[in-house]
Amino acid sequence: MKIAVQREDFDLGAEVRAVSKNDKIGAVASFVGLVRDVRMTLEHYPGMTEREIGKIVDEAAKRWQVMDCTVIHRYGELAPNDQIVLVAVASAHRGDAFAACEFIMDYLKTRAPFWKKEHRAGGGTWVEARAADDQAADRWKQGER
Amino acid sequence: MKVKLLFFAALREQLGRPTEELELPTNVDTVAALLDHLRARGGEWGRVFAPNRSVRAAVNQDMVQSEARIKAGDEVAFFPPVTGG
Numbered sequence: 001m002k003i004a005v006q007r008e009d010f011d012l013g014a015e016v017r018a019v020s021k022n023d024k025i026g027a028v029a030s031f032v033g034l035v036r037d038v039r040m041t042l043e044h045y046p047g048m049t050e051r052e053i054g055k056i057v058d059e060a061a062k063r064w065q066v067m068d069c070t071v072i073h074r075y076g077e078l079a080p081n082d083q084i085v086l087v088a089v090a091s092a093h094r095g096d097a098f099a100a101c102e103f104i105m106d107y108l109k110t111r112a113p114f115w116k117k118e119h120r121a122g123g124g125t126w127v128e129a130r131a132a133d134d135q136a137a138d139r140w141k142q143g144e145r
Numbered sequence: 146m147k148v149k150l151l152f153f154a155a156l157r158e159q160l161g162r163p164t165e166e167l168e169l170p171t172n173v174d175t176v177a178a179l180l181d182h183l184r185a186r187g188g189e190w191g192r193v194f195a196p197n198r199s200v201r202a203a204v205n206q207d208m209v210q211s212e213a214r215i216k217a218g219d220e221v222a223f224f225p226p227v228t229g230g
Contacts, residue, residue: 033230042229043154045222048206073229085230105230111208113222114229115154126155129199129226 001069003053005044007076010086019068019090029097031105033085035078038118040127042075042084045113049073056107060089063103064096071104073114103140110137146171146217148179153224156200159193169215176202177211179221199226 002018004010016028053071060066068090078084087104091097116127150165157163173182180202184194194200203222204213215221 044229045151045153045203045206045224048203048222051206052208109230110227112229113153113203113224113227115225116228117154126225127228129228133230 001057002071003050003057004070004072005046005049005053006072006074009074009083010072012083012086012088015070015072015086015088019070019088022067022090024092025067025090026092027094027097028088028090029094029101030086030088031101032083033105035080035082035084037080038120039077039079040119041077041117041124043115043117044073044075048113052112053108056104056111059107060100060103064100065091065093066096066100067091069100069104071108073108073112075114106133106136106140109133148215148217149220151220151222153222155225156193156223159189161189174214174216175211176204176209176213176215176221179215180211194223200224201226 012030012032016030020028057069057071066089070086070088072086074084087101089097089101091100110133117124118127147166147168150167152160152163169179169182173179180194183190201224202209202211204215205220
């Protein structure tokens, strides 16, 4: 398991290969989030961020078979089309890998202490949290999946 | 008792500081009481911690509700709802 909160970019191919090293692994599901439209600064709470992501990954590993997992989240200055976040989950079968990957991403959106500030002409604006993100995380509580 | 406060994102900017060491009266021993204590400073503090503003709290890097207890040496963070991912 690897959790990294970093300024630097990451290499999806290298990270997927790194979680694929056990020959019992038959599936790796990965998600990459990109900056859309506008330049932004990402702030986080060092220490708590890693802890929260660790708790989310632990919870995913209780629900599904997670044989390896990498979560990388960037902070600092980011431009449109830059990679922000990577979740890669390795499992024996795709069902567990897909579900755990989506679960980690949904919880990360509502629990990991990151804040985005968008820079448009006229100044910076802190992004407001979206109710849709809370709903995406909540559906995992209701046993819908 | 002494605690360390941390402020993030819009709260940090509005309050003009990322951290603060604070000596609290002994009756200020929950997050809710600390919020009242900070609100009573008036001005920007009253606006940032107005009851209709959505503010989240963490004690020693665990998210908590406002009834959570605080004790000497704790790290108490206040921040807006998160927007990562």
